[in-house]
Amino acid sequence: MDADEKQSETYPLRRRRVAQALLQDRRGLLVVAGLGSCAWDITAAGDDPLNFPLWGAMGGASAIGLGLALARPESRVLVITGDGEMLMGLGSLATIAIQAPPNLAIVVFDNERYGETGMQPTHTAFGADLPGVAKASGFPVTGQVDDQGGLDAALPVILKAPGPVFFNIKVRAEDLDFVLPPKEGVILKQRFRQALLGET
């Protein structure tokens, strides 16, 4: 195995702080989180009815974000997912690029690990280039963030720029406490629709 086992343990950005930075001034932002660590990250930043954290559906986070962005063109939709989850649904990047919803941003917290299954290296640990895939699929705005300066520059693009936007944020591989959202899917659905639409 050629992956550099140590590299991702020295990336400076910490995923919980990145989630906090993305969500601290969220006003009306609709957030979908891929299963596992990203669902815990957005919950640690503050549980919210307009969060839709996934407990399964691996590979589906970005497509859920697309359906939501098409349905609510006046709202900003942010998908936060992991590198492993994104790798399982790469085709959805090509699908999103065709529809090109300007209100959709996809952010990958890339720790180069399958965090929920024992921190095994993902394809990004071996060099797979997720923003490269997004760009080649037709995303007009793509980028990679490696440090705090990069994050500061990317935040307004992720939250406001006409998209679809795709950013890959390299984050430290670290074991963190679980901060769990509700796990009943019906509750997650109903509270989301109630907050957004006024009906369940």
Next chain:
Amino acid sequence: MSEWADDIFNVLIEAGVRQVAYVPDMGHKRLIERCNADERMTAVLLTTEEEGVALLAGAWLGGERGVLLMQSSGIGNCINMFSLTRSCELPLLMLVTMRGQWREFNPWQKPMGRNAKKLLTTAGFDVEVVSKPGAAAETVAEAAEGVFKNNCRTAVLLHQKLTPKKTFGK
């Protein structure tokens, strides 16, 4: 040809369906063309059918109704993603053109075609079958009403004899 597809299109419009997710399919060719040509519809070309299951979950969270079009070979691509739909009790309407059941030239279509109804039932779907073109509109209309009123999951299987025969030039 495929007047049933026009009937289904009208039913979908009437039912308020606005996102139409599809993997290109000969049997659904006419319906896909109608949806792409109509400004009221957003037709979403997928790379694989499971994307459509996820897409329509997002659509419903945003207050929009959708439909997923596929041929029977696509069912297997969706099985795990159906857990999302079922766990959250999301509505899902699927229109499935059948392969592997009627003068099928390609034996590799048989395994999914033969097991389509069984797999969908196991995954928690109600399954309706349309064998005559004249029954398509009413069946889809009833299915759509049930799906969106009661947050349930229904697949309408369109028998292979409704669709053009594929012969691979033989």
